[in-house]
Amino acid sequence: MQIPEPVHENAxxxxxxxxxxxxxxxxxxxxxxxxxxxxxxxxxxxxxxxQANIDKMAAGHPLNDDDRWPxxxxxxxxxxxxxxxxxxxxxxxxxxKRSYRxxxxxxxxxxxxxxxxxxxxxxxxxLASRHGHFMPPELLASQFxxxxxxxxxxxxxxFDIGPAPxxxxxxxxxxxxLA
Ligand SMILES: Nc1ncnc2c1ncn2[C@@H]1O[C@H](COP(=O)(O)OP(=O)(O)O)[C@@H](O)[C@H]1O
Ligand SMILES: O=C(O)[C@H](O)[C@@H](O)[C@H](O)[C@H](O)COP(=O)(O)O
Numbered sequence: 146m147q148i149p150e151p152v153h154e155n156a157x158x159x160x161x162x163x164x165x166x167x168x169x170x171x172x173x174x175x176x177x178x179x180x181x182x183x184x185x186x187x188x189x190x191x192x193x194x195x196q197a198n199i200d201k202m203a204a205g206h207p208l209n210d211d212d213r214w215p216x217x218x219x220x221x222x223x224x225x226x227x228x229x230x231x232x233x234x235x236x237x238x239x240x241x242k243r244s245y246r247x248x249x250x251x252x253x254x255x256x257x258x259x260x261x262x263x264x265x266x267x268x269x270x271x272l273a274s275r276h277g278h279f280m281p282p283e284l285l286a287s288q289f290x291x292x293x294x295x296x297x298x299x300x301x302x303x304f305d306i307g308p309a310p311x312x313x314x315x316x317x318x319x320x321x322x323l324a
Contacts, residue, residue: 165240166261167288169272172237190238193219207287258301
């Protein structure tokens with residue numbers, strides 16, 4: 146991915162971080178820390194799903210593109226509203242495919258994708274001990290099948306999910322020049 150120049154330090158231009166990756170990679174955990182540290186508004190992308198999507202995933206069925214488009218539009222709308230108001234923000238969204246990220250970053254500036262990368266084995270182990278979430282761990286393989294890792298031409302950077310969440314958040318802030 147294209148690591149941005151440290152334009153965000155004292156920058157006048159707002160930025161919205163889209164914390165992305167497969168189910169269980171740590172989006173909610175890391176994004177909440179980022180929002181807290183930066184003092185930026187936070188949105189949980191899962192909360193923007195139509196109920197039918199939640200019900201489908203909870204029943205053990207992966208979403209298809211048609212299920213995802215209305216949800217991605219809502220994510221894009223949240224991002225667009227922040228940028229229109231010249232506010233920063235942090236939102237979680239799996240954003241698994243390039244075409245989905247193109248919808249979210251429709252205007253072509255102001256968005257940085259924070260890709261949380263880990264192996265299926267590591268994430269499966271974390272999901273096995275996560276409780277009270279609608280997403281069944283059995284859907285993880287379908288998430289990896291759908292995942293198109295961000296390319297070098299896409300804005301943002303990739304972060305390994307091995308370290309503790311606080312260390313990942315600090316690394317993101319340092320790498321993207323958000324301090
Ligand atoms: N860096 C990390 N190290 C260890 N466990 C983590 C880390 N990040 C998240 N977790 C744990 O992994 C599980 C999945 O994290 P979560 O934030 O819910 O992922 P996502 O929002 O991507 O589905 C949770 O139980 C969370 O506490
Ligand atoms: O596009 C999808 O298939 C889903 O949106 C999925 O990628 C998303 O991750 C779920 O909302 C599960 O929620 P967690 O990512 O929080 O497990």
